[in-house]
Amino acid sequence: MTHSKNIRRSSGKRERLAAAAAQVLHEKGVEQTTLADIARAADVPVGNVYYYFKTKNELVEAAIDAHMQGLRAAIDALDALPTPQERLKALLRDWVEQRDVTAQYGCPTGSLASELDKRADGLDTAVAKVMQHLIDWAAEQFRAMGREDSGELAVALVAAYQGISLLTNTFRDPDLMTAEGRRLERWIDSLT
Template sequence: MSTDNSRNQILDAAQTLFYQRGFHATSISDIANKAGVFKGNLAYYFKSKQSLLQAVADNRLAQLEETLAGFANFATPRERLSAFIGMVEDTRKNLARHGCPMGSLSTEIGKTSLPKEHTRALLDYCLNWLHGEFNKIEPKSAKQHAETLLAMAQGTALLAHNFNNEELVRRQCQAMHQWLRVITD
């Protein structure tokens, strides 16, 4: 197994387990087992569980950047914002089962003494992207609309997870689409 491959397997395992179980409920042994590597190998790539958390947050941020950059294929800000809502709906099964990967991790880390900048960067990036899109439509209300849409998406994820209900995500995404039409017409 190559060095890059081992590191990526560890990172993927940690990302999955932190999302499904939470950072604190996931042990280094759990990650090693899921990655199919010896526990000692983790220390070669990541000095601590905290450095692994940083790498997971950085990886999630890169994935988010790539996803949102892909929305540039849509012609208008409204279409790009609609695609954002579609992204939430497309993940409804995971949201119902595990909550929002960004919001859950950010909330969990926010209650500790661990540095928050890495997990906060995910929500900051999302909020700034939304703000930029709304700014192209209505600069005066862009910040408020960006915060509202992110809050709706995060609230939807929280409720869906709490009730383990995919249909709740579908209904709330329909409501988000309707809200978007009202404020952009």
């Protein structure tokens, strides 16, 4: 549930446009973002955007896919840690490291999900899959800790993060996320 401020210039134009779409949509929102904004962030001539994406919705879909790819990469790195508790706490630390960006713009995936929920074009279900993937992974971690209520705990963890992301953004206070991250680490420790 993170995004890179720097779009890699070495990647292909399509990938740069998708990464730029994820970044700009996070910063400006779907309705305020133009194709020119995304082209500028990707360092691609605006006319080239149409070669890869015919509509703004296709760019939004690409941004959602970029969120999923980023989540999968993060999960792969977390899965290298030896215990489910360490994996969950490392996830929390990753979230807390993004606190300044979250204070400014909110959670990249959560903000997009909230905005797309107001539309009737199916993009809301696409972004929900990203959230579901995170919940499913967290449930696996809680299950590996021997918890029969792993699904409920996973939802509680993601809900706590989304809630603190909203408050961190609303009050522009990154310290709120830091404090909640510490509380959630203690909560994870208490479940063993």
